[in-house]
Every structure is written in C-alpha cells, then in structure tokens.
Amino acid sequence: MASIVLPDLDRSTGTLVLGEPARLDTRSAAPTSRAVYAASHVVADPLRASAENAADQIDWDATLQLRRDLWSLGLGVAESMDTAQRGMGLDWAGARELAVRTLTEAKSVGGRVVVGVATDQLKTDSPSLEEIRDAYLEQVEAIESAGGEVVLMASRHLARAASGPDDYLSVYDAVLSAATRPVVLHWLGSVFDPALDGYWGFSDPSAAMDTVLQIIDNHRERVRGIKVSLLDPALEIALRRRMPDGVRVFTGDDYNYVDLIAGDGTHTSDALLGAFAALGPFASAAFARLDDGDEQGFRNILGPTETLSRLLFAAPTQYYKVGVAWLAYLGGKQDHFRMIGGFETGRSLTHLAELVRAGDAIGLFTDPDFTAARASAYFAVHGIR
Template sequence: MTAIALPSADGTTSAFTLGPPANLTTSSSPATSRLAYAASHVVADPLRASAEGTAGRIDWDATLALRHRLWDLGLGVAEAMDTAQRGMGLDWPAARELARRTLAEARTRDARVVVGIATDQLPEGGAGTEAVRAAYLEQLAEVEDAGGQAVMMASRHLAAAARSADDYLDVYDAVLRQAGEPVILHWLGEVFDPALAGYWGYEDPAKAMSVVADLITAHAANVRGIKVSLLDAELEKELRRRLPAGVHLFTGDDYHYTDLIAGDGRHHSDALLGAFAVIARHASAALARLDAGDEAGFRGILAPTESLSRLVFAAPTRYYKVGVAWLAYLTGAQNHFRMIGGFETGRSLGHLGDLVRAASAIGLFDDPEFSATRAAAYFAVHGIG
C-alpha cells in the first residue's frame, strides 16, 4: 500500500498508509433485539449543485442507492431528517419528493422507513403557533398519504413563536391527535441547531424533560417513541426510565451510543443515528452479536467506532453531514464530493484528513487502495501531495 499525504487539523501534513478493512460478519435481516435506523444523506448532482438551492440538484439514483445499501445491512432508513440537510440545504419540496421516492423503493423490498416532518414550508421568522400547527399537519398528511410513518422533527418556527411550554403542548397535542399511525418525536438539541435553544419552553434540559415526559404519557397510544439528540447520556437514561411501557427511546447520541443501546439490564435505547450511516457495516455486525446474546461481542465491534463518530460530529456539530458525505465518497458509495447548498465547505481539509485516519483505524475502508487513491487525488487538487 502506497503512503499518501494527509493534512491534519493542526495545520501539518504527513504521510499515511491506510490499514486493512475490518473483518465483520454482517446481517441482511433487521435486528431482533433493537430497532435500528440510520439517518442517510442526500447525494447532490455534481454538475449543478451550488448554494443557489436544491431544485433539480439531487442525484436521485445515487441517493436511493445509499438507502438500498443500508437496507442490505438490515438497517432501517430515517428519511428527510437533519442528516439529509433538512433545513440546511434540503427544502420541503425536495424533502417531500425524497420521502415519496424512498417509500416507493422500500415497498419493493418490504424495508423499514420513517420520515421526518417539520415546518420548513413556512417563511423564515414571524410564523405564529397556529401556522406552525398547520404546517406540521400538512406535512403529516403528505407523509401518511405516501404510506410513511412520521418523525415529528423539532421546529425552528415553533422555537421562535412559543412563549411557554403550553404553546409546545398545544401544537404537539394537535398533531398527535391527527396522526393515523404512532409518531416518533425528535428532541434535537442546540448543539445540532442553535435556533432550537430553549425548546419545550425551558433553557434547562431537566425542566424540559418533564414537559416531554408528560406529553408522551398523555399521548402514549399515539407515540411510538422519541429520538433524543442532546449528546447527554445521563439525561437520556433518565428520560427512558420515565417513558410509558411500549414507548421507545431512540438514541440520537452519536457520542455514547454503544452503552445506551446495550442498556443497563432494565432499560435500553434503540437507535436512530446519523452515525449508523457512516459505520453501517459495523452497526449491522454489532447488532447481530447482540441478537445472539453476545453483549461483549457487540461492544467489541461498536465501541471503537465512537472515536470516528465523535470526530464526524465535532463542533460545530451541524457540519457533521460533511463527514458523512466525505466518507461515502471515499468508500465508493458515491462518485464525487459535492453537497447541496455547497455544504462541503463547512469542514477544513485538515478535518477531512483526520477523518481518513480515524476511519482507517476502525477498518472502515473495504478497499483501502481505492479509498487512498480517491483521498490523494482530492487533496492533490488542493495543493497537498
């Protein structure tokens, strides 16, 4: 294997040789011990992708191929969520089309999909809670009419309009009562999106948790679960202890997922993770070990991947999608490294180099020579090599 020149976030460049792929036994069947969804990204049309918008700028064939890769590994797909740049390049018309296409593909193979709904058809700023409620209900109807189950994503518009916890409860109550199928809620912390600070009416997450727990208890029959993306493992554990029987806690904690999914013997988290789109083979193999009752084997496969995930999701965390697309490019899951909205510029070349090192350390690259060639060529056109 030839060494390549890799930049680092510390401003240096050094020679690096990619290591061998991990020896993993994956499963094409969904896990039986846990529910597991990977939030997948969108592949841009490289000839037209720019900061001008999303219309006509998605490579649909490549985007849907990513979903089939996840299904082939027994993972469900969480569609049109923040990993797909929802609200950060992917607008509602494109998200609606993405949901329709993915749901249609899923029906060809009886695959698992959940779809994010939000309020992003509203103009920025100035929307009241009634408009927010109507926007959620519009998207809920679109997703359910297409045969999908909804994930009720946190709304920037609601965060701006709400004056108390009661405003949140009124909106969520209306949507949950209207839903034809149980909904997954999504608590996305400000580390992922600063506009969501103070969600649920409180700056203190512990106080907000009481609002969430009471909401879910009041609507337990209409709530399938809640995805918690706060990067706070202890708060997640406390919330899952307070959930009614039959309501799932889907971890969105891309820093601590191994322990949270393994659980404490009484409670565990299921998975709805952007990280799983990056480490899909590892996730599939680890869940197969957990299904077999081998928790040590599960931890042995999955725990080492957290170092890569922490780097992908490093602050500013909203740019984690760049790492997802970069590693998909290096593994051959897509044939370029461009993103809708020009989002790939959100990370430095040094960060991308560090991702190569961390991915190699866990054997992410099935064909190291191929991945090294792609990485070297990309850095070379930026004057590194």
C-alpha cells in the same frame, strides 16, 4: 501498500499507510434486539450543486442506492432528516420528494422507513401557533398518505413563537390527535441546531423533560417513541427510566451510543443515528451479535467506532453531514465530493484528513487502494502532495 499524504493540524504533512479492512459478519435481516435506523444523507448532482436552490441538485439514483445499501444490512432508514441536510440545503419540497421516492423504493425491497416532518414550508419567520400547527399537519398528512410513518421533528418556528410549555402542549396535542400512524417525537438539542435552544419551554433540558413526558402521556397510543439528540447520556438515561411502558427511546447520541444501546440491565435505548449512515456494516455486525445475546461482541465491534463518530460530530456539530459524504466518497458510494447547497465547505481539509485517519484506524475502508487513490487526488488538487 496504499498510502496517502495528508495535512496535519500544524500545517505540515504526513504519510498514512492504510491498514486492512475490518472483517465483519453482517446480516440482511432486521435486528431483533433493538429497533435500528440510520439517518442517510443525499448525494448531490455534481454539475448542479451550488449555493443556489438545492431542490434540483440531488442525484436520485445514487441517493436511493445509499438507502438500498442500508436496507441490505438490515438497517432501517430515517429519511428527510438532519443528515439529509433538512433545513440546511434541503427544503420541504425536496424533502417530500425524497421521502416519496424512498418510500416507494422501500416497498419494492421490504425496507423499513421513518420520515421527518417539520414546519419548514412556512415562508415567514414569525408565524402564529395556528400556522405552525397547520404546517405540521400538512406534512404529516403528506407523508402518511404516501404510506409513511413520521418523526415529528423539532420546529425552529415553534421555538421562536412559543411563550412557554403550554404552547408546545397545544401544538403537539393537535398534531398527535390527527396522526393516523404511530409517531416518533424528536428532541434535538441546541448543540445540533442553536435555533432550538429552549425547546419545550425551558432552557434547562431537565426541566423540559416534564413537558415531554406530559405530551407522551396524553397521547401514549399514538407515540411510538422519542429520538433524543442531546449528547447528554445522563439525561437520556433519566428520560428512559420515566418513559411509559411500550414507548421507545431512540438514541440520537452520536458520542455515546454504545453504552446507551447496550443499556443498564433494566432500560435500553433503540437507535436512530446519523453516524450509522457512515458505519452501516459495523452496526449490522454489532447488532447481529447483540441479537445472539453476545453483548461483549456487540461492544467489541461498535465500541471502537465512537472515536470516528465523535470526530464526525465535532463542533460545529451541524456540519457532520460533510464527513458522512466524504467517507461515502472515499468508500465508492458516490463519485464526487460535492454537496447540495455547497455544504461541503463546512469542514476544513485538516478535518477531512483526520476523518481518513480515524476511518483507517477501525478498518472502515474496504478497498484501501481505491480509497488512497481518491483521497490523494482530492488533496493533491488543493496542493497537498
């Protein structure tokens, strides 16, 4: 049986015997009960990955294969967003190239894609509101001209420059008025990015909700929905109860997605989740059950995955991408455990070991012998035998 010597939190070591992989009935067709996107990560070129400029550090073949794998499971891809290290190794030039390559690949296989746009091409930390507006417009135009639909990501620049909710209303009004395709807004909480504290003009998210809804009401014909990444299920539920008809709430709550997607009998959330990059087969199988009207089957498959997801997204939450790449490496989706910008150093060996245990607990590893060999070799290099 496949076994691994793993470090424990108390600095001792223990042996884990890997169990059998989960048996999942996945589907290649897109779910009909919900709109579902997985925010995928990027695979680094191991020979170039470093703390230097990350624009030329991507292994394009391996990165695009991750997207093909998600499409084959019926899942859409959310591109050039947080999971792809946007703003944490991946700049606008790299994000644009990634988006264009993914959109081109999607056309060849019929895959669904939404692409994150922001203001990260700005070279100053203190731009004017007009410069922020123009930066958004430049990125929207670039993605739409390539055939993509955008997710209007929260802007660190706007969080610094705005003096109150009216400044957000002004910038978003200009950008949404210029969009030619349906837009998904993005409410990213400070737990994911501390630089976004006070977004929409209020430190209290409950107060900020009025600004969000005013923006949506003013541009209902252009807003497809909003991705909510606050790790606050009560606030997401309150928001979706106030949402205009036809405007979707995409949960980005990687702690509580099962209940939020299943809904309360009246309102439900769609999904745009970084966790699904690591849990693609589970998501595919679970939504197949939900499509068939089997909510309990959906919960039975996806419910146990929340323990792993919560560990992936443990504080400091922005380093969850490390766990996504680590699990991809252990599952044979990439040939090494290096990340652009040297980002893999953001998690400890004990955290990586806990991810192995949590992944094994749900049957994540489809080839236990392969996973054990990879994990054992990695930990052995660091003196854990």
